[in-house]
Amino acid sequence: MVSPHGILLATHIISSSYGEQCSKVCDCLLRRGALTLGQIIRFTELSKESVINCLRVLFNQNCVQPFTSQREGAYDEAPKILTEYIALFDNIIHKSRARKFMQIVSEELGSDHGRLSLNRIIERNEQTTGKSDAIAVKESFNRLLNFRFIERCPSPEPFLAPVDEEPSARRRGAKKGKTEQVQTVEQRVLEAAAPMESLRFLMEIHSPSEEKIEERNATVTLGKKRKKETMIPDEDLTGAVEKKDVMWRVNYEEFVRRLRDKTRISYVKTRLNDEASIVLSAILELSKNSTVRQKAEESAHLSINAIYDEVIKKDGGVGMDFDRIRASLAQLGCTRSSADGETYSIDLKGITEMAQNEEVESVVLKRYGREAYRIFRLLSKAGRFLETDKISDDTFVEKKDTLKILYKLWKDDVLHMEKITVNGNKQSVFLLWRVNKQPLFENFRDEMYHAALNLRLRIIHEQEQAKEVLQLPREKLVGEMEKKYKRFFRVVVILESSIINLDDVIILFHSFE
Numbered sequence: 001m002v003s004p005h006g007i008l009l010a011t012h013i014i015s016s017s018y019g020e021q022c023s024k025v026c027d028c029l030l031r032r033g034a035l036t037l038g039q040i041i042r043f044t045e046l047s048k049e050s051v052i053n054c055l056r057v058l059f060n061q062n063c064v065q066p067f068t069s070q071r072e073g074a075y076d077e078a079p080k081i082l083t084e085y086i087a088l089f090d091n092i093i094h095k096s097r098a099r100k101f102m103q104i105v106s107e108e109l110g111s112d113h114g115r116l117s118l119n120r121i122i123e124r125n126e127q128t129t130g131k132s133d134a135i136a137v138k139e140s141f142n143r144l145l146n147f148r149f150i151e152r153c154p155s156p157e158p159f160l161a162p163v164d165e166e167p168s169a170r171r172r173g174a175k176k177g178k179t180e181q182v183q184t185v186e187q188r189v190l191e192a193a194a195p196m197e198s199l200r201f202l203m204e205i206h207s208p209s210e211e212k213i214e215e216r217n218a219t220v221t222l223g224k225k226r227k228k229e230t231m232i233p234d235e236d237l238t239g240a241v242e243k244k245d246v247m248w249r250v251n252y253e254e255f256v257r258r259l260r261d262k263t264r265i266s267y268v269k270t271r272l273n274d275e276a277s278i279v280l281s282a283i284l285e286l287s288k289n290s291t292v293r294q295k296a297e298e299s300a301h302l303s304i305n306a307i308y309d310e311v312i313k314k315d316g317g318v319g320m321d322f323d324r325i326r327a328s329l330a331q332l333g334c335t336r337s338s339a340d341g342e343t344y345s346i347d348l349k350g351i352t353e354m355a356q357n358e359e360v361e362s363v364v365l366k367r368y369g370r371e372a373y374r375i376f377r378l379l380s381k382a383g384r385f386l387e388t389d390k391i392s393d394d395t396f397v398e399k400k401d402t403l404k405i406l407y408k409l410w411k412d413d414v415l416h417m418e419k420i421t422v423n424g425n426k427q428s429v430f431l432l433w434r435v436n437k438q439p440l441f442e443n444f445r446d447e448m449y450h451a452a453l454n455l456r457l458r459i460i461h462e463q464e465q466a467k468e469v470l471q472l473p474r475e476k477l478v479g480e481m482e483k484k485y486k487r488f489f490r491v492v493v494i495l496e497s498s499i500i501n502l503d504d505v506i507i508l509f510h511s512f513e
Contacts, residue, residue, distance in 0.1 A: 002030050002089045003446035009453045010092040016456075017095060018057050021046060025054040026063065029087035034067075034185050036084050055085060059156075062091045062249055067189045069160040083157065086189055090510075094252045097503065101255045104149070119245060142203060148254045151200050153247040154193035160185075161192075257288070259507045264348070267355040272331050278317045279328040282310035283346055297349040304342045352508065359505055360444055364414070371397050372405045376414065376435070385418065385432035406433055413439050445509045448502060455499045462491055 002010070007030045015023035028043050029035060035043070041051050058064035064085050071080045144150045183191070194200075261284045269277035286306060287299040308325055311317040320328075329336075332351075334344040357380050365373040374395040379386060392402040409415040416436040422428045463470070466488040469481055477485045 003442060003449060005446045005450035005453060006089065006093075007031060009449045009456075010087075010089055012453055012456060013092055013096050014058075014063065018054075018061070021050055022054045022057055025051060026058060026087055026092065029064065029085060030089060034084040034086045034189075036082055040085065058087075061095070062153075063088055063095070065154065065189055065193055066157045067160050067192065068157055070162060081159075086186055088186070088190075091252060093506075094256070097255070097259075100259065100500070100503070101250065104255060104258060145201055145203055148201060148251055150248050151251040151254075152195045152202070153249050154190070154195065158189065158192035160189055256507060256510055259504070260352070260510065263355065263504055263508050264351050267358075268332070268351065271354075272328075274316055275320060275324060276328045276331045278311055278314045278320070279307065279325055280332060280346070280351075281314055282307055282317070283334075283344075284348075286310055297347070299346045299348055301337060301340070301343045301345045303340075304344065307344065355508055356441070359508065360440065363444065363447075364409075368405065368408065371395070371401065372409065375402065375405055376409065379415065379433060379435050382434070385434045388431045388433070391433065403431075406431075413443065441509060445506065448506050448509070452499060452502050452506065455495050455502070459492060459495050462488060462495070 007027065010030060011023045011027045014026045024044050024046065025040060028040060032039075032043065037048075037051065037055075040055075041048055044051065046054070055064060055066075059066065064087055066083055066085050068081050068083050071082055141150075261281075265277050265281050265284070268280050283299050283302060286302050304322065304325070307329075308320075308322060311320055311325055329344050329346075332346055334346045337343045337345070361373060361377055361380065364376045368376075375391055375397065378391060378394055388402060388406065389399065391397075391406070392399040395402070397405070406415060406417075410417045410433070413436055415433050418432045420430045420432060422430065466484060469477070469484045469488060472481060
């Protein structure tokens with residue numbers, strides 16, 4: 001479920017890039033979930049042609065994913081296969097990070113051009129440079145592929161099987177006593193659309209065998225033909241020419257992983273020291289390909305020799321010896337194993353959670369005061385229920401004041417409270433408290449979306465205010481006009497810098513479930 005300010009931010013990004021009609025379609029899908037073409041037309045009150053054009057743009061920009069699903073027919077009617085559309089919130093937010101992504105790779109390929117085949121990229125290069133340099137483009141393309149900065153596009157219209165017919169690892173896990181996690185429709189659609197891992201980064205322009213795989217997947221419709229009026233024709237949405245080409249897009253997953261790693265390294269550098277951050281950077285570099293399509297909670301098990309070899313490649317790592325590296329590994333809380341020699345693994349999830357907690361703690365400090373900050377920090381570190389008296393004793397806050405603060409934090413959904421009644425000679429009631437992490441983090445992230453939206457709207461306001469000055473030639477900017485011009489750029493630089501810093505925190509909370 002996308003948060004309220006998250007929806008506003010996403011629709012603002014779409015509106016700024018692709019216009020109001022696309023923004024309206026996007027807003028409709030984000031608020032209502034998966035919809036058919038007819039439902040989108042009805043809810044947005046736009047014409048069929050306008051909706052189709054908007055869906056085509058949003059699909060090509062990886063902001064909307066079509067999929068087919070089976071619906072039971074009314075009375076004695078046969079089941080229907082319907083085409084539905086779902087907005088991809090994360091991909092929309094990633095659109096605003098193009099500058100960050102382009103800082104990671106110098107080549108400007110695909111970060112803001114949607115789905116492109118290699119042939120299209122070469123053609124676009126010819127148009128911009130005025131000459132053909134296909135070999136250089138292919139080499140650049142290959143490097144981006146090797147670094148996993150780009151990937152094959154997902155299937156344009158995957159079939160979403162009914163939940164009870166899907167064999168899933170979740171059910172197998174449930175038999176072993178594990179908690180069963182129900183996937184959202186978006187997660188199931190993305191999983192169904194994702195290319196096979198063996199093909200995801202495979203450089204192959206056209207493969208007959210792959211075409212057969214896609215053909216076979218497309219036939220999983222229980223033998224029923226889809227009615228033309230229930231969906232947008234394939235050529236309308238994806239383009240008839242592109243059907244024959246392998247389509248590529250920016251691999252957001254890889255960029256977010258790198259940005260999150262950068263935040264982890266920065267946090268360790270601030271909290272511990274430079275050497276610990278260098279060792280962490282080396283471990284993350286060595287572990288980057290150890291897991292695929294999953295957020296790694298732990299790094300790969302790495303030998304001390306491999307870590308040393310990577311450390312000395314880093315700036316500031318040349319003078320570090322094995323003893324200093326082991327000391328940094330201990331500071332990072334790495335788990336040592338001697339089964340296969342001296343190997344180490346680090347709890348990446350733990351580092352991320354500590355950084356997340358500190359961000360939330362800073363907000364609690366500003367909003368509720370220092371005593372509330374001490375109480376929240378105690379509960380956050382404990383990670384379990386604590387009784388009121390213990391909280392009061394450990395934080396050196398009077399019990400009366402402790403209860404007031406705890407009730408205030410509980411009322412604002414920061415804490416979770418439970419009452420325990422003990423029957424003895426005299427019945428006693430104890431209040432137990434712990435951090436209400438899930439709703440707290442969700443509210444915190446929504447507030448960050450709100451702040452990011454306000455900063456963007458402020459930039460637009462400043463541009464409107466300075467419209468007269470910005471339209472003047474540079475040589476006419478003298479006196480008062482020059483002051484206004486300089487003020488505008490000074491304010492915009494500060495606002496844009498604030499957006500970048502805020503986005504670093506948003507990426508840290510990109511996924512905390």
